[in-house]
Amino acid sequence: MSWLLVLPIAIPFATAVFAYLARASAAGRWISLGGSVASLLASSALMVGVLREGVIAAQMSSWDAPFGITLVSDYLSAVMVVITAITGLATAIYAFGEISERLEKLGYHALFQTLIAGVTGAFLTGDLFNLYVWFEVMLIASFGLLVLGGSRAQLDAGIRYVALNLVSTIVFLAGIGLLYGVTGTLNMADLSEAVAQAENQNLITVIAILFMIGFGVKAAVFPLFFWLPASYHTPSFAVSAVFAGLLTKVGVYALMRMFTLVFVGDVAFTHEILIWVSALTMVTGVLGAAAQTDFRKILSFHIISQIGYMVLGLALYTPLALMGGVFYLVHHIIVKANLFLVSGVAKKLTGSTDLNRIGGLYKSSPFLAALFIIPAFSLAGFPPLSGFWAKYLIVKAALEIDAWFIAFVALVVGLLTIFSMTKIWGMAFWKPHPDGIDPEPARISPAVYWPMMIPIIGLAIMTVVIGLMPEPFVQFAEIAAMQLLEPDAYVTTVLGVRP
Amino acid sequence: MEALTALLVGVLVAASVYLMLARNFLRFLFGLILLSNAANLVIFASGRMTLGAPALVPYGMDTPDGVVGNALPQALVLTAIVIGFGLLAFTLALAFEAYRRLRTLDTDKMNDAEPREDAK
Numbered sequence A: 001m002s003w004l005l006v007l008p009i010a011i012p013f014a015t016a017v018f019a020y021l022a023r024a025s026a027a028g029r030w031i032s033l034g035g036s037v038a039s040l041l042a043s044s045a046l047m048v049g050v051l052r053e054g055v056i057a058a059q060m061s062s063w064d065a066p067f068g069i070t071l072v073s074d075y076l077s078a079v080m081v082v083i084t085a086i087t088g089l090a091t092a093i094y095a096f097g098e099i100s101e102r103l104e105k106l107g108y109h110a111l112f113q114t115l116i117a118g119v120t121g122a123f124l125t126g127d128l129f130n131l132y133v134w135f136e137v138m139l140i141a142s143f144g145l146l147v148l149g150g151s152r153a154q155l156d157a158g159i160r161y162v163a164l165n166l167v168s169t170i171v172f173l174a175g176i177g178l179l180y181g182v183t184g185t186l187n188m189a190d191l192s193e194a195v196a197q198a199e200n201q202n203l204i205t206v207i208a209i210l211f212m213i214g215f216g217v218k219a220a221v222f223p224l225f226f227w228l229p230a231s232y233h234t235p236s237f238a239v240s241a242v243f244a245g246l247l248t249k250v251g252v253y254a255l256m257r258m259f260t261l262v263f264v265g266d267v268a269f270t271h272e273i274l275i276w277v278s279a280l281t282m283v284t285g286v287l288g289a290a291a292q293t294d295f296r297k298i299l300s301f302h303i304i305s306q307i308g309y310m311v312l313g314l315a316l317y318t319p320l321a322l323m324g325g326v327f328y329l330v331h332h333i334i335v336k337a338n339l340f341l342v343s344g345v346a347k348k349l350t351g352s353t354d355l356n357r358i359g360g361l362y363k364s365s366p367f368l369a370a371l372f373i374i375p376a377f378s379l380a381g382f383p384p385l386s387g388f389w390a391k392y393l394i395v396k397a398a399l400e401i402d403a404w405f406i407a408f409v410a411l412v413v414g415l416l417t418i419f420s421m422t423k424i425w426g427m428a429f430w431k432p433h434p435d436g437i438d439p440e441p442a443r444i445s446p447a448v449y450w451p452m453m454i455p456i457i458g459l460a461i462m463t464v465v466i467g468l469m470p471e472p473f474v475q476f477a478e479i480a481a482m483q484l485l486e487p488d489a490y491v492t493t494v495l496g497v498r499p
Numbered sequence B: 001m002e003a004l005t006a007l008l009v010g011v012l013v014a015a016s017v018y019l020m021l022a023r024n025f026l027r028f029l030f031g032l033i034l035l036s037n038a039a040n041l042v043i044f045a046s047g048r049m050t051l052g053a054p055a056l057v058p059y060g061m062d063t064p065d066g067v068v069g070n071a072l073p074q075a076l077v078l079t080a081i082v083i084g085f086g087l088l089a090f091t092l093a094l095a096f097e098a099y100r101r102l103r104t105l106d107t108d109k110m111n112d113a114e115p116r117e118d119a120k
Helices: A002-021 A027-053 A075-098 A101-105 A108-124 A128-147 A152-183 A188-197 A201-219 A227-231 A237-261 A267-290 A295-316 A319-350 A366-380 A386-400 A404-430 A446-468 A470-485 A488-495 B002-020 B025-046 B071-102
Strands: A056-059 A070-073
Touching: A002 A027, A002 A056, A002 A070, A002 A075, A002 A108, A027 A056, A027 A070, A027 A075, A027 A108, A056 A488, A070 A075, A070 A108, A070 A188, A070 A488, A075 A108, A075 A237, A075 A319, A075 A446, A075 A470, A101 A108, A108 A128, A108 A237, A128 A152, A128 A188, A128 A237, A128 B071, A152 A188, A152 A201, A152 A227, A152 B025, A152 B071, A188 A237, A188 A488, A201 A237, A201 A267, A227 A295, A237 A267, A237 A295, A237 A319, A237 A470, A267 A295, A267 A404, A295 A319, A295 A386, A295 A404, A319 A366, A319 A386, A319 A446, A319 A470, A366 A386, A366 A404, A366 A446, A386 A404, A386 A446, A386 A470, A446 A470, B002 B025, B025 B071
Parallel strands: none
Antiparallel strands: A056 A070
């Protein structure tokens, strides 16, 4: 059983080692691709195991919980691992077209696979300190990827990204230390019980806020998001797609895990804060996007705005809301990664990402235009695409508990999202290119064009499939939400049945 | 002992906040180093400070003999120090490269990623 949990982490690590050794030749990218396919198979096997058993756990080196390090996967972890593998595979294919030999020689593929391993580890661990270690693995790989190539903009962005993320990590670490001081355990399932029994509940609330800040910076919620729009538009497109898809979502996942499993003693206080945080995150993100005229900067601000919806799903703390939150997470990763991939093709064809200096894509590359429309409208929540169901669930959950104002905010932000998407559509696709060039696909070689298009097509198909057949996905999210709200199965699977 | 450690953590955090408010990235980095050490001390203190023996199990026994220090926070701090060291080494290299390329470490003057609208 434990192999199911270990393989999705071990495969990317092994791939990273081999890809690093082969970085000087073209074999590196094939190793990366092979590793990504193997990761997808391994995480699918994990998914099958979880679907059969509900929750599966493994104790590393056979040290019994709560003393050893536990790997554990419930429905939420399993789906996150699968979606990570899918994003990883999409980006590995995309790298064939985009990543230059110079970046490959610097170890692009090794860093990329290490990032995937770190993200997967963070989703699978059942130990708080281990979660910190996975965060660091993920961070150091992302630092490397962000500044790889070393342009001036990248270095500037790197400084901001590194500085703020390190501060958040230290806050998280201090929170772990204090929580260990109060409860004497670090196993998340064990913490679930120990925190509920702790004498000083006020201190627990203070620690909960420390965790909220630490994870909040990672998730880029208001008012802690400033590192994100300062950095995501600078690295290569494959990197920004995988960052946009996965990194902030690890923060959201960690929030969801800790604030359903451990910090549920004072929901009226902690989750109320999260509600207002999510509302402000949605609004500031979407307004920030309205002020931008760069393809990737607009998309970066929309990440922030969308994070608000996911945190709202957690903050409302009802079965329906959490279900919407889980559904939103999965939908968002696919859609957002895809939009960044599209922006990369647009850059190759037109020569820039500045919307004032590009245009003409609709006439010359109608296929790309169609592929942009799908994730863009899904992001804004148009039926019948996946984003519609995600928003529908969240808004319905808000209305169900008479949170009229927050439902109103969510709907208005959806409208403003359309405004930004139509801005990109109008300026990059409809208006003629200001320099009078025709951005046809023929401008770039098929060996570059198709590796970049295949993942976009694949992710767009997934968006449409989820949109047209939401039933199985919604059911899955419902069970995931139930497991989060009633963590008995999680706790007993990790700790074993006790008298 | 706990009170003294708490005081030390307080001083470290205060000094690091002061340094991190500076515009110069190098000073920010020094503040970060102090802050990470403060966090390490918090973990260390959270294991309770006792005058105990090292947590070693004598030969032929299953449990340590008498009062021993809590080994877990020490292991955690050790891990955190190693990780922190690696990250800070990277950040220092990044600062050096940024200084070499941008010719400044004043964060107000670093506008390459987000150029000011009025400076165009």
